Amino acid sequence: MIALKNIHFRYKKGKPLFENLNLTLEPGFIYGLLGKNGAGKSSLLKHIAGLLYPDSGQCTVFGFDATARKPAMLEDIYLIPEEFSLPPISLHNYVKTNGVFYSRFSYNQLQAYLAEFELPENAKLSTLSYGQKKKFLIAFGLATNARLLIMDEPTNGLDIPSKSQFRKIMVSALDEEKVIVISTHQVRDLENLIDNVVVLENGSIIFNHNIGEISEKLAFEYDLAGVPADEVLYAEDLQGRKAGVVKNISGHDARVDLELLFNGIMKNAAAINEHFASYKYEY
Numbered sequence: 001m002i003a004l005k006n007i008h009f010r011y012k013k014g015k016p017l018f019e020n021l022n023l024t025l026e027p028g029f030i031y032g033l034l035g036k037n038g039a040g041k042s043s044l045l046k047h048i049a050g051l052l053y054p055d056s057g058q059c060t061v062f063g064f065d066a067t068a069r070k071p072a073m074l075e076d077i078y079l080i081p082e083e084f085s086l087p088p089i090s091l092h093n094y095v096k097t098n099g100v101f102y103s104r105f106s107y108n109q110l111q112a113y114l115a116e117f118e119l120p121e122n123a124k125l126s127t128l129s130y131g132q133k134k135k136f137l138i139a140f141g142l143a144t145n146a147r148l149l150i151m152d153e154p155t156n157g158l159d160i161p162s163k164s165q166f167r168k169i170m171v172s173a174l175d176e177e178k179v180i181v182i183s184t185h186q187v188r189d190l191e192n193l194i195d196n197v198v199v200l201e202n203g204s205i206i207f208n209h210n211i212g213e214i215s216e217k218l219a220f221e222y223d224l225a226g227v228p229a230d231e232v233l234y235a236e237d238l239q240g241r242k243a244g245v246v247k248n249i250s251g252h253d254a255r256v257d258l259e260l261l262f263n264g265i266m267k268n269a270a271a272i273n274e275h276f277a278s279y280k281y282e283y
């Protein structure tokens with residue numbers, strides 16, 4: 001389990017970013033960390049990886065204090081940062097040099113992921129395109145079998161087929177021991193992939209619910225004509241019509257439209273959260 005407790009943090013000379021931030025991440029789930037540019041997603045991920053130290057509060061990763069960055073914790077974390085550079089060596093050498101830091105590293109899995117991403121095993125890293133490098137890092141990260149996989153904007157630079165390969169691979173890689181955190185502002189890329197939606201805004205978590213609960217409590221409509229106003233939690237223009245997030249009173253789980261949900265949370269988190277707090281479905 002990963003637990004951030006009462007985290008306070010400010011960058012030097014900046015205003016406070018996190019003020020009493022609390023978050024728990026459980027194994028067996030994929031978390032989507034969503035937020036606009038500058039919301040604090042990367043900073044939060046760096047706290048989890050022990051790369052930024054809180055001014056006060058604590059982050060524990062599988063029982064370890066993240067800031068201590070003990071080897072036993074580090075072999076259980078793999079972070080794919082938004083910006084990265086790879087050395088000008090062969091893919092094979094990179095794997096040989098870096099795979100040893102992860103006691104559960106699997107070459108067989110790596111080969112399978114590389115094949116899925118259509119990456120040549122004998123490539124030189126410097127000759128790969130940005131998207132191919134990203135896919136290599138995703139394949140390598142998964143093959144480490146680290147229990148915590150943190151990905152900052154993993155779909156940036158991936159083409160459309162690669163995005164579906166990414167979704168397929170991520171779903172197959174999840175097991176009951178793993179925690180996967182994917183941060184992005186490209187919310188559509190996480191559709192049908194994540195189990196939990198965590199939304200950050202100005203350093204605060206303004207929404208944190210699992211998809212099952214969301215699909216039970218909310219519905220997503222593409223034509224709000226005829227929907228009673230008191231059921232509408234958020235509305236936006238969609239090609240001459242109104243689309244939006246509404247209270248789910250059907251008794252059936254709805255398909256979650258992450259983009260509409262995200263827009264709704266950005267515009268009216270209070271109404272959506274209030275509905276979550278008050279909602280009780282009568283069976």
Ligand SMILES: Nc1ncnc2c1ncn2[C@@H]1O[C@H](COP(=O)(O)OP(=O)(O)OP(=O)(O)O)[C@@H](O)[C@H]1O
Pocket residue numbers: 011012014017035036037038039040041042043044082185
């Ligand atoms: N090294 C730094 N020094 C000072 N301020 C910083 C630093 N890094 C980030 N910030 C500030 O902290 C806030 C959060 O930044 P962060 O990179 O965590 O956001 P983000 O949600 O990941 O954004 P994006 O989606 O654009 O990557 C922003 O206001 C940013 O300007």
